Amino acid sequence: MTATANAIRWENLGLDPVIVDLGFFQLRWYSLAYLAGIVIGWWYLLKLLAQPGAPMARRHADDMVFYATLGIILGGRLGYVLFYRPLYYLENPLEIPMVMEGGMSFHGGVIGVSLGILWMARRHGLDWLRIHDYVACCIPFGLFLGRLANFVNAELWGRATDVPWAVIFPTGGEIARHPSQLYEAFLEGFVLFLVLAFMFWRTQARYKPGMLVGTFVLGYGLSRFFVEFFREADEHLMEFARITHLHMGQWLSLPMILIGLYLILTATRRTARVRPVPADGAAAS
Template structure:
């Protein structure tokens, strides 16, 4: 009865292949994948927005530091994201096939690993130039939702990381997900982690004094992302190799990894006012009390 019901739902659902989207642009001599473009767009748009942020009084770094930050962030995203996926999602497989860790073109990136990688890059750059690493985190956190938004759209275009079976009117049948109508959980995440989280951070940065309270903006990002990811995982299908883990622990790996982010975000927000001090800008001449 369940299989019959799912088949009926699938017959009435939106079919991914009928949307007219393709995972790659065929240029003849090679294919340019939308996933690669999503990473590139997220980095470039994030860099552009970071330059706007540091143009305000009391910025924790100058333009030359922001340019360096792009390099360290890109390196952190790639290395941290890949190693995070290897350690958190498929450790046994890569232990037996270590050379495949280098095959980034086959997919497999962890956002939580990318966060760790970018954070380490920020700390290194801050110490190298004598800057305040926590305030730099605040500014960089405001730019991350761009990459999340483009990345989740790329997941949808690739027809991957789909949601659980459902009968909602906007359910989608993905080619790799069988004849089952599923939640387009990639779009849920694009909306929550990308659009809404960006709007919250935009308001805090431009309309409040949050940027003068070290840790408040990055804490809001950690809390917002962690909570959004934790909720959406209830509508998302667990990775095939982690189905048994999800059944045993009653939570997906993404939810377990999001819990420290939620707790860390709450701590940074709660203690942000106590870290407020006179902010001397790295560039320009205006001080902000």
């Protein structure tokens, strides 16, 4: 009771998920977070490509934004449908396209973006793994803003706790909870960005195909796996978590951890394969 009495109430923070409400149209922070993450990521990608050894030209980056956006939306939505609520959407298939009502999977979004990169690289004869390295450096922006938007939406909250910074969310009952959205924003967004930025700007990591994307995949997998211990499982996956002793997010993060380790450990042997992209944007043979 004392912990609940001393907890921070979400309502007292002055937050509102909706920025603009015209009745027939709503602009929400969650939608803006997606848009801002893509735009800022694009801007940062251009800064990375301006450095020596870039795997693609500016015109490829413009195409990359288009494919990445499709991958985020389609992959994120289909990932949520398949990984988190397959039976529900099997019975309600007409709700699958209703993205604005919520339900996106980061793991599905990663798969979607990767497929977009593979398609673009194949079309232009570019090194798909090195493009992954550069794109991976840009993703933490979206992760950071997306998790902050989750907090503003009072969703995906954590387990009950008595820590001084516990929050009582309006959708989580009169229970003081971990603000696990902020934990994820810090680790997956802020910390992971700093690690990748240091590796790109201060080391030779960008000349070792797979090193940067491997670090991102490993870092995200470890961060998500760790934070899930403080996060409440989705209501419809409570039984799954009880039976398997891990949340769905943790199971989906395990392959990422293994793939990340593999890419990092094998990156050095791929260094000799790096080829520059000529100024006209055509891939080198």
